[in-house]
Amino acid sequence: MTALAGRAPAADGGIASLLVRSSSDRRRTWFDRFYRGLAGVAAVLCVVPLIAIVVFVAIKGAGGLNLDLLTKPTRALGLGGGAAAAILGSLQMVPLAALIGTPVGVLAGLYTVEFGGRRSANVIRFAADVLVGIPSILVGIFAFTLFVLPFHQFNAVAGSLALAIIIIPVVMRTTEESLRLVPTSLREASLALGVPVWRTALSVVLRTGLSGVLGGVMLAFARAAGETAPLIFTALGNQLINVGNLGRPMDALPLFIFVNARQPYAAQNSQAWGAALLLLLFVLVVNVLVRGRSLRHRAR
Amino acid sequence: MAVDTAPMPPADQPAAPTPPGDPDAWGTRPTQTPVAIRVPPRADNAGRRDDAPRDEPSAPSRGRLDIEGLDASYGSFRALRDIDLGIRPRAVTAIIGPSGCGKSTFLRTLNRMHELVPGATVKGSIRLDDVDIYGPEVDPVRLRRVIGMVFQRPNPFPTMSIYDNVAAGLLLTGRRPRAALDEVVEHSLRRAALWDEVKDKLHQNGTSLSGGQQQRLCIARALAVGPEVVLMDEPASALDPVATLRIEELIAELKETYTIVIVTHNMQQAARVSDRTAFFTMGDDRAGYVVEVDDTSRIFTNPRERLTEDYVSGRFG
Amino acid sequence: MLAARGLPTELVFRVLTAGAAIAIVALLIGIAVRLAAASAPTWQQFGPGFLTGTSWDVVNGVYGALPFIVGTIASSLLALLVAVPIGVFSAIFLAELAPGWLAIPLTFLVELLAAIPSVVVGLWGVFVLSPFLRDTVEAWFVDHLGFIPIFAGPAFGIGLFSAAVVLAIMILPTIVSIAREVIIAVPHSQREAMLALGATRAETIGRAVLPLARSGIIGAVILGLGRALGETMAVTMVIGNKDAVPTRLFDQAQTIASKIATTFNEAQVGIQVDSLIALGLTLLGITLGLNVIARLLVRRTAGQAAGLVTG
Numbered sequence: 001m002t003a004l005a006g007r008a009p010a011a012d013g014g015i016a017s018l019l020v021r022s023s024s025d026r027r028r029t030w031f032d033r034f035y036r037g038l039a040g041v042a043a044v045l046c047v048v049p050l051i052a053i054v055v056f057v058a059i060k061g062a063g064g065l066n067l068d069l070l071t072k073p074t075r076a077l078g079l080g081g082g083a084a085a086a087i088l089g090s091l092q093m094v095p096l097a098a099l100i101g102t103p104v105g106v107l108a109g110l111y112t113v114e115f116g117g118r119r120s121a122n123v124i125r126f127a128a129d130v131l132v133g134i135p136s137i138l139v140g141i142f143a144f145t146l147f148v149l150p151f152h153q154f155n156a157v158a159g160s161l162a163l164a165i166i167i168i169p170v171v172m173r174t175t176e177e178s179l180r181l182v183p184t185s186l187r188e189a190s191l192a193l194g195v196p197v198w199r200t201a202l203s204v205v206l207r208t209g210l211s212g213v214l215g216g217v218m219l220a221f222a223r224a225a226g227e228t229a230p231l232i233f234t235a236l237g238n239q240l241i242n243v244g245n246l247g248r249p250m251d252a253l254p255l256f257i258f259v260n261a262r263q264p265y266a267a268q269n270s271q272a273w274g275a276a277l278l279l280l281l282f283v284l285v286v287n288v289l290v291r292g293r294s295l296r297h298r299a300r
Numbered sequence: 301m302a303v304d305t306a307p308m309p310p311a312d313q314p315a316a317p318t319p320p321g322d323p324d325a326w327g328t329r330p331t332q333t334p335v336a337i338r339v340p341p342r343a344d345n346a347g348r349r350d351d352a353p354r355d356e357p358s359a360p361s362r363g364r365l366d367i368e369g370l371d372a373s374y375g376s377f378r379a380l381r382d383i384d385l386g387i388r389p390r391a392v393t394a395i396i397g398p399s400g401c402g403k404s405t406f407l408r409t410l411n412r413m414h415e416l417v418p419g420a421t422v423k424g425s426i427r428l429d430d431v432d433i434y435g436p437e438v439d440p441v442r443l444r445r446v447i448g449m450v451f452q453r454p455n456p457f458p459t460m461s462i463y464d465n466v467a468a469g470l471l472l473t474g475r476r477p478r479a480a481l482d483e484v485v486e487h488s489l490r491r492a493a494l495w496d497e498v499k500d501k502l503h504q505n506g507t508s509l510s511g512g513q514q515q516r517l518c519i520a521r522a523l524a525v526g527p528e529v530v531l532m533d534e535p536a537s538a539l540d541p542v543a544t545l546r547i548e549e550l551i552a553e554l555k556e557t558y559t560i561v562i563v564t565h566n567m568q569q570a571a572r573v574s575d576r577t578a579f580f581t582m583g584d585d586r587a588g589y590v591v592e593v594d595d596t597s598r599i600f601t602n603p604r605e606r607l608t609e610d611y612v613s614g615r616f617g
Numbered sequence: 618m619l620a621a622r623g624l625p626t627e628l629v630f631r632v633l634t635a636g637a638a639i640a641i642v643a644l645l646i647g648i649a650v651r652l653a654a655a656s657a658p659t660w661q662q663f664g665p666g667f668l669t670g671t672s673w674d675v676v677n678g679v680y681g682a683l684p685f686i687v688g689t690i691a692s693s694l695l696a697l698l699v700a701v702p703i704g705v706f707s708a709i710f711l712a713e714l715a716p717g718w719l720a721i722p723l724t725f726l727v728e729l730l731a732a733i734p735s736v737v738v739g740l741w742g743v744f745v746l747s748p749f750l751r752d753t754v755e756a757w758f759v760d761h762l763g764f765i766p767i768f769a770g771p772a773f774g775i776g777l778f779s780a781a782v783v784l785a786i787m788i789l790p791t792i793v794s795i796a797r798e799v800i801i802a803v804p805h806s807q808r809e810a811m812l813a814l815g816a817t818r819a820e821t822i823g824r825a826v827l828p829l830a831r832s833g834i835i836g837a838v839i840l841g842l843g844r845a846l847g848e849t850m851a852v853t854m855v856i857g858n859k860d861a862v863p864t865r866l867f868d869q870a871q872t873i874a875s876k877i878a879t880t881f882n883e884a885q886v887g888i889q890v891d892s893l894i895a896l897g898l899t900l901l902g903i904t905l906g907l908n909v910i911a912r913l914l915v916r917r918t919a920g921q922a923a924g925l926v927t928g
Contacts, residue, residue, distance in 0.1 A: 021439065028441070028473075028817055029439075029817065032817035032818055032820070034819075035819035035822075036714055039706045039713075039714055040710055040714070042703045042704075042705075042706035043710040043723055043727075045707070046703065046704070046723075046726075046730070046789055047723065047726050047727065049730060049786040050729060050730040053733060053737065053738065053741045060744070104637045104640055105637070106637075107633050107634045107637035107638075108634065108637035108638040108640065111637060111638040112638060114634070115631065115635070116638075120638075124641060127642045127645045129908070130905060130912075131645050133840070133847070133905075133908040134847070134901065134905075135846070135848070135900060135901075137847070137878060138652065138897050138900065141877070141897050142652065145655050145894075146651070149886075168641060168644070169644075172637075172641060196626070196627050198627045219732075222732065226733075226737070227734070227735075228736045228849070229849040229850060229874070232882065254734060258736050258739070258850060258854070261736075261744075262854070269744070272740055273740065276737045279734060279737060280734070280737050283734060284733075287729055287732040291725060291728065291729070292725075418717065441816070441817050444812065444813055444815040445814070451806060451810065451813075455804075455806040455810040456810075458807075459829060468824070472815060518810070521814065525814060525815060
């Protein structure tokens with residue numbers, strides 16, 4: 001019989017063993033500390049890129065951020081100019097995309113929560129998840145074939161539609177998640193009072209989950225504001241300021257950054273940094289506002 | 301198959317404990333009647349709350365727990381107040397009391413699992429055979445091999461087989477030769493009264509067993525690392541009555557070898573299974589404290605404290 | 618009775634919501650179908666040889682996707698090599714080891730990284746990261762391991778390696794957040810059981826937690842891979858845009874997405890555009906397949922964990 005079976009003597013159990021650190025104990029302690037340290041280092045490494053990007057965009061962007069950037073239209077070849085065309089373009093296309101995409105997304109989310117049987121809800125949710133994962137450049141190609149090619153004309157509407165396609169599944173999922181948090185008892189109480197389903201859905205369920213739904217919409221908006229690829233073959237970008245003519249190409253901040261980053265002129269690059277600072281500020285502010293709120297919720 | 305169950309007594313032990321009966325005869329053991337209390341009445345002891353095992357010099361002293369002045373807190377909330385308690389070795393001590401009075405917290409201070417909760421603190425002293433388990437030289441990881449625990453809901457590792465479950469604790473300290481592992485696994489399963497039921501399916505998944513079997517598997521797992529003390533936190537409360545009975549019978553066997561502390565909200569179970577009982581309750585400050593500790597027979601037939609009597613006779617409010 | 622008056626609104630509501638839901642499914646199918654149809658001429662002309670052809674020659678009308686497929690897969694797999702260990706260990710730290718006051722803000726910061734637009738990451742990648750990598754990591758490799766062909770120089774910063782690092786940065790939040798959720802979902806009773814046997818935290822995580830989280834973590838990794846494969850702007854800006862199969866770690870290369878992004882607008886309508894769309898369809902096929910597998914895996918883990926709690 002070995003020393004392991006049954007009541008083990010002091011070597012593997014018992015009081016005296018409490019005070020003796022065997023070599024296997026030391027090894028395990030060392031490994032434990034090492035493992036935990038590694039995990040901590042990894043977590044820090046995750047945050048480093050965020051900080052590095054924000055810091056550099058802030059520093060280099062500040063250098064490129066001036067009144068010219070905000071007000072002058074694009075001039076290539078290092079001749080100065082600014083991002084006014086891009087800023088105005090984004091200010092038109094992104095809200096339009098949100099206007100188109102948000103209702104569809106919210107309504108679809110309402111459907112799965114209110115009417116969806118398990119099968120159909122799963123299918124729709126699955127489709128939305130997959131849509132979210134589709135590379136945005138492919139959405140751009142899709143929009144190109146539908147809204148540009150037939151007209152032989154790059155235009156801003158196609159750009160907005162492409163962005164809307166990106167917005168829809170995102171908003172649908174966030175809406176669904178927010179509405180699912182609304183207690184069923186609320187819905188049932190309203191229905192029991194004779195309120196029709198549609199009004200229950202809108203006035204009770206949606207109103208209760210509204211902050212979550214709005215948060216999702218804002219995050220989708222910020223995401224659309226930062227998307228470049230879908231716009232490359234739809235809105236194309238434009239050096240001229242285009243306000244209101246949605247049937248023609250239009251510039252956008254991300255496009256502006258992309259084009260100016262690849263120019264060999266320092267002045268253009270500097271404008272790219274300035275525009276990047278604007279875009280990053282916008283995106284980060286929206287994200288901190290929306291996610292920060294749930295942060296405090298999580299903390300309790 | 302012959303199994304050598306007699307442990308090797310260290311030189312300073314007065315007497316070796318009697319080996320538990322032949323495990324192969326498990327099926328023929330007479331079952332205990334649930335109602336009758338078997339423990340003979342003790343001579344009256346004048347101590348107010350507790351008597352230390354020191355008044356029984358002939359009993360083996362290994363596996364004795366002495367708790368003095370124990371406070372346990374979760375952050376600023378004090379869950380236990382000034383607990384003084386002696387846990388006798390080779391005996392079953394039951395902890396009873398209403399919900400929320402800190403029984404489980406108390407149990408977890410004994411194997412230093414309480415401090416794993418962020419912000420949890422402990423004051424006072426807990427000694428295992430005169431070693432302060434909260435002393436700086438004691439490694440909590442090591443301690444938990446000496447003081448094991450069985451939980452309320454059976455929690456076998458679902459990705460492991462029955463065999464691997466039992467061996468899980470042993471494998472923590474490194475690889476062992478297969479033959480040695482086989483022996484320990486079989487021995488532990490026998491001690492947990494599970495061997496006969498699983499010996500042909502040791503490599504099946506641990507969760508394929510019934511609830512009662514899973515709990516006995518968890519007991520075998522805890523026994524495999526060779527502890528002195530086994531803590532049980534309502535081990536049968538998630539089980540059906542038949543499975544519960546088997547667990548109780550098992551406890552009666554195990555106490556010959558291990559010190560057992562069992563938390564239970566089932567008073568009849570405490571009466572059936574334990575030698576000594578400690579009655580906890582919650583004070584006005586929501587901290588738990590020990591009202592009375594005594595032999596089980598005394599607690600249930602002639603308790604000293606009014607609160608105890610109210611509780612065991614079912615009066616509350 | 619009551620229903621009669623509200624019926625039209627109710628009906629409109631149901632129709633609208635159902636329509637929106639159908640629209641999502643229709644979009645998904647529509648995109649796939651549209652891309653397939655628009656690229657049909659290319660498939661008809663080249664067949665599966667399109668995927669193995671190594672030269673993309675507009676002048677001579679020869680279109681082969683292999684350089685871009687290799688570039689895409691190579692950059693994404695390399696990104697995984699970097700992002701998975703860091704991501705999984707970070708998830709372990711955030712889910713198991715970090716105290717609340719640290720875990721919550723850190724998790725928040727990691728998720729914030731995902732919100733940075735790709736083009737901004739690309740800008741930073743071109744002007745900050747690539748030169749840095751060139752002068753540090755790449756130089757080290759070339760100097761010390763350059764005798765191995767795959768690590769041979771010259772290293773310009775811009776290239777496959779930088780693209781992989783940029784991709785790793787972009788997929789880290791995906792891997793970390795899903796892995797973290799999956800780890801948190803492991804029932805506490807499992808940890809307690811292992812700890813009560815006298816295990817250290819590391820042993821508890823390795824032996825009790827991770828085995829249960831395993832399929833979910835694999836799902837997280839695959840989702841990260843899917844994201845890397847489809848990532849466009851940042852990669853386009855740092856990968857070098859060379860239409861050739863990369864043979865060295867520091868070669869310039871081209872991914873499917875970057876090829877499309879850089880050449881689509883100048884492409885002539887006809888076989889050239891069709892071939893670019895065929896490239897897109899290829900990418901769609903790969904990412905769709907991966908996405909489906911990953912979602913199934915993540916759902917299986919959640920189901921497992923739920924089963925444990927009740928069973």
